Structure formats: C-alpha cells, structure tokens
Amino acid sequence: MQDEKEEQLKSIRKKLKELLVANLSLEGVKPENIKDDEILFGEGLGLDSLDAVEIVVLLQRNFALEVKDMSEGKKIFYSVNTLAEYVYANAKK
Amino acid sequence: MNVLGAGLVNSESGDCLAGRVIPGQLRRADRFCKMAICAARGALDAAQVKGEEQGIGVIMATAFGPHPTTFKFLDNILDYKENEVSPTLFSHSVHNAALSYIAAEFQINGPTLTVTGFDGVFCTAFQLANAWLDRQTCKYVLLGAAEERGPVFDKVFDIVEGSAFFLLGQGPRPVYLENKAKGPVQAGQEKRGSMVAALNLYRAYDKGLSR
Amino acid sequence: MPDIAITGLGVVSCAGLDVEQTLEAFRSSARNPQTPGGFLTALSYLVFEVKNFSSPYSDQMRTVQLMRYAAQEALSSAALNEDLKALRVGVCLGTTVACQLNDVDFYRAYRKNGVIDQTRIERYLKGNPAENLAAYLKLNGPVLTVANACSSGTDAIGIGWEWLQNDLCDVAIVGGADELSHVAYCGFGSLSVSSSEPCRPFDRDRKGLNLGEGAGILILEKKEVAQKRGQKPLLSLLGYASAADAYHLTAPHPEGKGLTIAVNKALKSSGLKPQDISFINAHGTATRDNDRTEGKVFKEIFGPKIKFLSTKGFTGHTLGAAGGLEAAFTCLGLRDGWLPKNIGFEKEDPEIGLSPLTAATQLNGCYAMSTSLAFGGNNSVLIMGIER
Numbered sequence: 240m241q242d243e244k245e246e247q248l249k250s251i252r253k254k255l256k257e258l259l260v261a262n263l264s265l266e267g268v269k270p271e272n273i274k275d276d277e278i279l280f281g282e283g284l285g286l287d288s289l290d291a292v293e294i295v296v297l298l299q300r301n302f303a304l305e306v307k308d309m310s311e312g313k314k315i316f317y318s319v320n321t322l323a324e325y326v327y328a329n330a331k332k
Numbered sequence: 333m334n335v336l337g338a339g340l341v342n343s344e345s346g347d348c349l350a351g352r353v354i355p356g357q358l359r360r361a362d363r364f365c366k367m368a369i370c371a372a373r374g375a376l377d378a379a380q381v382k383g384e385e386q387g388i389g390v391i392m393a394t395a396f397g398p399h400p401t402t403f404k405f406l407d408n409i410l411d412y413k414e415n416e417v418s419p420t421l422f423s424h425s426v427h428n429a430a431l432s433y434i435a436a437e438f439q440i441n442g443p444t445l446t447v448t449g450f451d452g453v454f455c456t457a458f459q460l461a462n463a464w465l466d467r468q469t470c471k472y473v474l475l476g477a478a479e480e481r482g483p484v485f486d487k488v489f490d491i492v493e494g495s496a497f498f499l500l501g502q503g504p505r506p507v508y509l510e511n512k513a514k515g516p517v518q519a520g521q522e523k524r525g526s527m528v529a530a531l532n533l534y535r536a537y538d539k540g541l542s543r
Numbered sequence: 544m545p546d547i548a549i550t551g552l553g554v555v556s557c558a559g560l561d562v563e564q565t566l567e568a569f570r571s572s573a574r575n576p577q578t579p580g581g582f583l584t585a586l587s588y589l590v591f592e593v594k595n596f597s598s599p600y601s602d603q604m605r606t607v608q609l610m611r612y613a614a615q616e617a618l619s620s621a622a623l624n625e626d627l628k629a630l631r632v633g634v635c636l637g638t639t640v641a642c643q644l645n646d647v648d649f650y651r652a653y654r655k656n657g658v659i660d661q662t663r664i665e666r667y668l669k670g671n672p673a674e675n676l677a678a679y680l681k682l683n684g685p686v687l688t689v690a691n692a693c694s695s696g697t698d699a700i701g702i703g704w705e706w707l708q709n710d711l712c713d714v715a716i717v718g719g720a721d722e723l724s725h726v727a728y729c730g731f732g733s734l735s736v737s738s739s740e741p742c743r744p745f746d747r748d749r750k751g752l753n754l755g756e757g758a759g760i761l762i763l764e765k766k767e768v769a770q771k772r773g774q775k776p777l778l779s780l781l782g783y784a785s786a787a788d789a790y791h792l793t794a795p796h797p798e799g800k801g802l803t804i805a806v807n808k809a810l811k812s813s814g815l816k817p818q819d820i821s822f823i824n825a826h827g828t829a830t831r832d833n834d835r836t837e838g839k840v841f842k843e844i845f846g847p848k849i850k851f852l853s854t855k856g857f858t859g860h861t862l863g864a865a866g867g868l869e870a871a872f873t874c875l876g877l878r879d880g881w882l883p884k885n886i887g888f889e890k891e892d893p894e895i896g897l898s899p900l901t902a903a904t905q906l907n908g909c910y911a912m913s914t915s916l917a918f919g920g921n922n923s924v925l926i927m928g929i930e931r
Contacts, residue, residue, distance in 0.1 A: 262418075264359040288794050289360070292419045292735045300416045309735050360792075390787075397690070402643050406650045406726065414586050414729045422730035423793050423918065427642055427690035432919035435787035441804055443785035444921050445698060448642045448690045449671050456687050460702060463709040484650075487659050 244327070251323040251330075258297050259319075263290050275320050283318075291316060302330040333462050334503025336381065336472070338537045339374015341367045342494040343481070360420055361433055364398035368430035368478040369437055371495035375474060376438060379499040383438025387471030389464055390431055390444045392478060393457040393526040396491060397427035397448060400482035430478060442470055454529040461500050473500045477530035492527040496534045546766035547707050548776035549927065551621025552871045553613035553718075556757030556858040557591035561616050565857075566875065569883035570903070574857050576741050576753050582725040588737040591755035591859030592723055604670040605756075606641040609864070610720035613758035614676055617716070621762040626772055633684030633712035635702045636672040636760075637695025637719030638863035642688060645726040672720055673699075684712035689863075693826070694785070694917035695719050696759060696866025697925055701783030703763050713768045718867025720758035727862070728754055734793060736830045742860075743887035744827035744853035745834045745899050752828040755859020759867025761874070778874050781910070781926045782813035788920035795832055799840035801922035802914065806844055809912070809924040817845045820926075821908020822882060824873045825899070826916045827853020828860050829887065833916055838895030852900045856886035866915045870925055873913045877929040880907050907931070 256270035259279075263286065277283045280291070291312055298304040304326060306312055315325045358369065372390075376383060402425040408417040423429065428446040435444050443464075447457050454477045461473040476497035485491060552562060558574070559565035568574070576589040598608035618624050644650075649663040669675055673688040685706055689695045696719025703715030731737045731754060738751035761780075769776050786804035788796035795802075810817065823845070825837055834853075841849055854872050861868060876882045885899035913925045 262420075266359050287791070289420060289423065289792060292733065295735065296416055296418055296733055300412060305415075394690075397643060399644065402645065403650060405730070406645070406647060407654075409647055409726060409729060410651060410654065414584060415732065417729050417733045419730070419733035419735075419793075422733055425643065425730070426639060426692055426918070428692050428917070428919045428921070429792060431787075431921075432792050435789040435920060436791065439789050441786050441789050441801060443923075444691075444787040444919075445702075445785070446690045448688050449674055449686065450668055451671075451674055451686075453687070456685055459685060459711065460687070460705065463705050463711065467705070467708060469705070484653060484659075487657075488664055 248323050248327055251326050252319055255319055255322055258301060262293060262297055273319060276318050278318055279316055298326065302326050304329050333465055333500050335498050335537045336501045337375045337377070337379025337499045338496065338534055339371040339378060340494065340496045340534050341371045358433060358437065362398055362401045362424045364401065364478060364480045365424065365430045365433050367480070367495040368392065368476060369433055371476060371497040372434045372438065372474060375497040375499045381472060381499055383440045387442060388440050388474055389442040389470035390434060390440060390474045391457045391461055392431050392446050392476045393454040394427055394446065394448055394478050395450050395453060395525040396479055396485060398424060398429065398480060399485055400480055401425045403482065403484055454526040465500060465502055471501065475500055477526035479525035479527045489524045491525045492523050492531065494527050496527065496530040498533060498537065545708065547704055547763050547780045548766045548769045549761055549778040549780055549874055550764055550769050550774050550776045551617040551623060551762030552874055553616030553620065553760040554757070554868055554871050555593060555596065555609055555613045556861060556868055557593055557755055558857040560596060562875065568857060572884065572886055574741065574886055576859060579723065579728065581723060584725065584728065586728065586732055587739040588728065588732055589739060589741060589753045590723055590728065591753055593756055604641055604666060605722035606638055606720050607670055607672060607675050609722060609756065609758040610636065610672050610676065611679065613720070613760040614716060617760040617762050622774065623714070623762060627680060627682065630714050630768065631684045631712040632682040632714045632716065633686065633703060633706050634673040634677045634682060634716045635687045635689065635699040636676065636717065637689040637691065637699040637866055638672050638721055639690065639692055639695060640721045640724045640727060640863065641670045641672055642690045645724055647725060676716065691921050692917040692919050693862055693865055694915035694921050694923040695863040697870065697913065697915040697923040698785060698866065700761060700866060700870055700925055701785060701923060704780050704783050707763060707765055714762065714764040716760060717763055718758065718760035718870070719863040719865065721756055721861055721863040723754055723756040738829065741887060742829035742856060744829040744856055744885055745838060745892065745895060746888045747890040747892040749829045749831065749834060751830050753859040755861040757858060757861045757864045757868055759864055759869070759871045761867065761870055777930045778877060779928045781928045782809045783925050784808035784812060785921060785923040788922065790920050793918055795836040795916055796920065797836065799836045801920055802837065802840045802916060803844065805922045805924045806840065809926050813926045815910055815926065819910050820845065820912050821850065821906050822876060822911050823849065823851040824869045824911070824913040825851050825853045826914050827855055829855065835894050837914065837916060838897050842897050847897060850900060850904065850906065852882060852885040866923070869913045873911045873927055877911050877927060881905055
C-alpha cells in the first residue's frame with residue numbers, strides 16, 4: 240500500500256515538475272533538476288502571486304482539482320512535495 | 333524637445349529578438365512586451381539615462397496591441413472550461429502589460445501611459461509628450477510604439493512590426509513629426525500601426541537631424 | 544495656468560442610465576448584482592450589468608453604444624451640442640475591452656474554417672472609442688484612447704486637462720467606457736480576484752470584485768470659454784497626477800509606492816494640503832490587495848479621519864469606465880454636498896485600520912479626490928474643486 244502510494248506520488252511529482260517548467264516559462268530549468276522539497280515561492284524557484292494562480296489553473300486542468308481559497312494555497316504550494324500530497328489526497332482524474 | 337536617444341527592434345532585420353539580451357526575471361513576458369522592453373532599453377542606453385533617475389514619464393502607442401496573446405487567450409476560452417483559462421495569458425493580453433514591465437525593469441515611478449488608435453496615434457502621443465515636457469510634468473519622456481504581426485491579423489492587415497522608443501528631453505532644437513493624412517483606410521491597403529510614424533522619427537534621429 | 548471647468552457630466556451603469564437614476568440608487572442604497580445575463584456561463588461570479596439599455600447604434604460595439612449614450616447626457620448638460628462646431632474639441636477616452644478583438648464568435652469561426660468575418664473587423668476598427676466619438680461628432684481637436692487598464696478613465700481625464708493647459712483645444716470630452724465581456728469575466732476569475740457574493744469594498748471579509756459595465760463622461764473646458772458661452776460653471780478640475788509602482792504585472796506595490804507619489808504630486812500641483820480634501824472616491828475594488836494598499840496610503844497621508852468611499856459597491860468594477868464614472872460621482876458629491884455610504888462595508892479590516900463612510904453623509908468642503916489603481920501598477924489621481 241505504502242509502495243503504491245509512493246509510486247503514485249513519484250508520478251505526480253514528475254508530472255507537476257513538467258507542468259511547472261512548461262507553463263511558468265521557467266527558462267533554463269529542467270524538470271528533473273527541481274528538488275522534491277524545493278521551496279516554490281520566494282526563495283527556491285522564486286515563483287510569485289501570478290504563478291500561484293497559474294498553478295491553481297494547472298491543477299484544475301490536469302487533476303480536476305479546485306483550490307477554493309487562495310489562503311489555503313500557501314500551505315499547499317510550499318514545495319513540490321506538499322503540492323503532490325495535495326493532488327494525491329484530492330485528485331479526481 | 334530633443335531626441336536624446338532611441339532604440340529600435342525591427343523585424344526587417346530578421347528575427348527581431350536575435351542577439352538581444354533578455355533578463356531572466358522577464359521569463360513570462362510575451363513577444364510584444366519583449367520587443368518594447370528591448371527598444372526602451374536601447375533608448376535609455378543611447379541617451380545614457382537610467383530609469384531610476386527621477387522625472388521620467390513613459391508613453392507607448394499601439395494600434396493593435398498584443399493581439400497574438402489575445403488570440404491565445406481566446407484559444408484557452410474555446411479549448412478549456414471557463415475556470416481553466418490561463419491568468420498569465422489574460423494578464424498579457426492587455427495593451428498596458430508592456431509598460432508595466434518597462435516600469436518595473438527600469439524602476440521608473442513616473443506616469444506610464446499606453447494609448448491606442450488606428451489613426452495617427454503615435455503622432456498624438458508625441459504631441460502629448462511635448463506637452464508633458466513643456467509643462468515640466470516630466471524631465472524626460474520615454475516615448476514608444478510597438479506592434480506585432482500574427483497569423484490572424486496577417487490575413488487582414490499589413491502591420492509594420494517592431495518597437496521603437498525615444499528618450500525625449502528639453503533641448504534647443506525642436507523635432508517635428510510628419511502626420512500621416514487622416515481618413516478611413518480599407519484593411520489591407522496600407523501599412524498599418526503605430527510603427528509607421530515611429531519609424532519616420534527613428535530615421536530622422538538616425539540621420540542625426542535630431543541632435 | 545488657465546482654470547479648467549467641468550461643465551457637463553454623463554453616466555450610465557448598473558446603478559442608473561443617467562445622473563438622476565444613479566443618485567436615486569445611491570439615496571436608496573439599492574444594488575442588485577447578479578450572474579451574467581448577456582452571455583452563457585457556468586461561473587458564479589456576480590456582475591453589475593446595465594439593464595433596460597437601448598441604443599440606436601446596435602451595429603456598433605456595446606462599449607461604443609454605452610459611450611455615446613453617456614456622452615450625449617454630458618454634452619446636453621453642458622449645453623454644448625450646438626457650440627461644438629465653433630470650438631476646438633478634443634476627445635480622450637479610456638477603455639480596456641474595446642481596443643482588443645475579444646470576439647469569441649469571430650475567433651471560433653476563424654479557427655473552424657479560416658474565414659475572417661469582415662463585418663467584425665470593421666466593427667473593431669470603428670470601435671476605438673475616442674476615434675469613434677470624434678468622427679461621429681466631426682470634431683477637430685486631438686483624439687486619443689487610453690488603454691491603461693483600471694486607471695484608463697482617470698488618465699483620459701488627466702490628458703484632456705493637460706491638452707487644455709497647453710492650449711491644444713478649447714473643450715475636451717473625457718472619461719471612459721467598457722462593456723461587460725465574457726473574456727474579461729473569465730480572465731478576472733482566473734486571477735482569483737472575482738467574488739460570487741456582492742462586493743464589499745474595504746470590508747474585513749471582502750472576497751473580491753464584481754465586474755460591471757458602463758460609461759462616465761465629463762466635459763472639460765477653459766473657464767473663459769465656458770463663460771463666453773453663457774455657462775456659469777462651479778466645478779473645476781484642479782489637478783491630475785499619475786505614478787507607476789514599478790513592481791508587478793498584477794499585484795500592487797505592498798507599500799502603495801506609486802499611489803503615494805501620485806497623491807502627493809496631485810496635492811502639490813493643486814496647491815492643496817491633505818487636510819483640504821473633504822473626501823476621496825476610492826478605487827476600492829474589494830480585492831484583498833487593492834483595498835489594503837489603498838487604505839494604508841489614505842491613512843498615512845490623510846490620517847484616520849479622512850472620509851472616503853468606494854462606489855464600486857453600486858456599479859461593480861467597470862474597468863475603463865471606472866475612472867470616468869467615479870470622477871463624475873466625485874463631482875456630484877461636491878455639487879450636492881452629499882455622499883452615499885460605502886455599500887457592502889460592515890466590518891473594519893484591522894490590516895487597513897480605516898473605515899469608509901458607513902452612512903449617507905452631508906459635507907460642505909470645497910475639494911475632493913478620486914483615485915484609481917490599475918493592474919500593471921499605474922496609479923492615477925484627480926482633484927476637483929467647487930466654488931461655494
């Protein structure tokens with residue numbers, strides 16, 4: 240069960256990294272070089288508020304996930320790990 | 333008014349962004365914005381004026397704006413659900429996105445104004461820049477034009493693509509801009525957009541008439 | 544510097560089809576935002592659509608129809624319809640929707656079979672608001688449309704003021720117009736700034752904006768020109784200033800840098816001090832960011848007792864029209880010595896530390912301010928005055 244969860248999380252993390260690079264115009268960044276625990280906002284990848292709402296749309300398009308309240312977004316979007324955990328727990332696709 | 337420096341990005345010289353330096357934090361800027369930023373940088377560099385200097389106002393004229401980005405956003409509207417459209421595309425589909433980048437990139441806190449029209453808009457913007465300098469609303473005016481081509485509008489208009497920016501300041505020699513004849517124009521019958529008049533000014537500057 | 548008088552006003556929005564209807568809505572605190580009726584949507588954000596509006600110009604963009612409607616009221620109230628031909632009249636109008644071909648039907652057809660609908664192209668070419676009005680009225684002064692997002696209308700008024708100061712025209716028809724667009728509706732939704740509840744400007748629990756549509760038009764003229772025409776204008780446009788945050792494409796500067804510069808510049812160039820301003824018509828969109836930034840700047844410059852309100856609780860955020868409508872409402876506040884409450888506000892936000900007007904208020908000051916904060920970071924300010 241644990242292995243299955245970890246497999247799925249691994250797959251989700253990979254997809255998320257690809258989505259981030261492709262949709263946030265992260266020039267010079269390769270998905271495989273983004274660490275799982277890399278901080279997305281502020282430091283780390285240095286994303287900002289416009290990237291945050293773009294990620295909300297990416298979650299909707301790719302996982303049918305709705306982030307209803309942007310203030311909960313801060314915890315969900317902390318790192319690739321937290322984002323993947325959220326997708327795993329809530330995704331409908 | 334004097335043209336103290338000018339920058340030009342022009343598709344007549346091939347890929348208009350080849351060899352241009354695009355700073356990393358502008359990763360999201362679309363082609364329209366990148367052309368304007370490069371031309372503005374060229375004008376400031378040529379005039380040896382830094383953006384942070386107080387008293388710079390910015391005016392940019394465009395007839396068609398970033399229409400390729402607008403149509404990409406419409407692609408989103410047609411291809412995705414309403415709550416799946418890209419906010420990044422939307423926020424770049426407006427005419428004033430370019431000046432937002434220019435103000436942030438060069439740290440310009442003066443007035444920033446995007447104006448639009450199909451009939452002599454660059455000339456009217458030039459007149460306004462003159463008024464700002466006369467009344468000392470600004471010490472300098474970074475006046476520009478920007479237009480982009482794209483597959484949809486290429487079927488209808490012959491748009492002169494590119495961006496030109498001029499740093500204008502007080503000086504002893506007045507600069508006049510020939511105003512193209514007004515009147516309705518049938519789509520496709522004439523070179524269109526704000527770059528037509530802006531290139532006139534650039535050629536005059538280039539020939540040293542404005543110095 | 545010549546005195547610039549405000550001799551005419553015209554407004555159309557969800558709050559009313561003219562000045563009188565709008566003031567009645569203000570007096571009765573009436574508002575009824577709903578989900579859109581003008582286009583199909585599965586989204587639930589509320590909007591302020593103009594109702595019971597008809598125009599003889601149905602072949603034109605709705606933005607143009609709204610603009611011409613308000614312009615007619617403004618020209619009539621300035622008694623200017625006959626005098627136009629004898630004067631140099633400029634037109635400066637703001638818009639966000641009209642300057643783009645945000646035409647989903649056109650693009651759908653193009654994508655399907657590569658066909659360009661020429662009538663839609665012609666409508667787009669004729670839809671530049673300032674060029675449209677200047678051609679319609681056969682005017683001979685300068686013509687400019689401002690595309691500065693939410694500060695477009697305010698900037699257009701400021702440009703008209705600059706033209707008059709520089710003797711580029713004798714009269715300027717200024718303001719802004721925007722229709723409610725499905726494209727913008729989806730766009731603002733994607734930015735997570737729209738609300739499915741009636742908007743609550745400056746309220747602690749505000750959840751975002753409601754889009755609206757409309758047009759607000761002012762007639763500016765040199766005082767001596769107005770007097771020669773037999774007008775006795777009491778209202779003047781005393782100042783305009785604009786400044787950029789130089790910060791971000793969609794978020795305002797957290798300390799309100801651009802707004803602070805613009806407010807101080809406008810006060811200085813009008814020869815006024817903060818305590819001279821009897822009230823402010825704020826931008827007040829009801830987004831978390833805007834109201835926090837704007838409120839903080841008000842408190843810092845004007846102190847905790849400043850009277851201010853957002854009228855977007857009555858009209859929604861009308862984008863390019865907002866600056867024009869709100870300048871008109873500021874003028875009406877001075878003229879009538881009365882302001883409505885900031886509808887939608889209930890609880891003060893401790894992050895702002897200020898409350899807008901919570902009840903209809905009488906006032907007898909001579910000077911008032913209107914502020915606009917645009918996406919992209921431009922901040923624009925107008926100061927009006929009245930002779931008492």
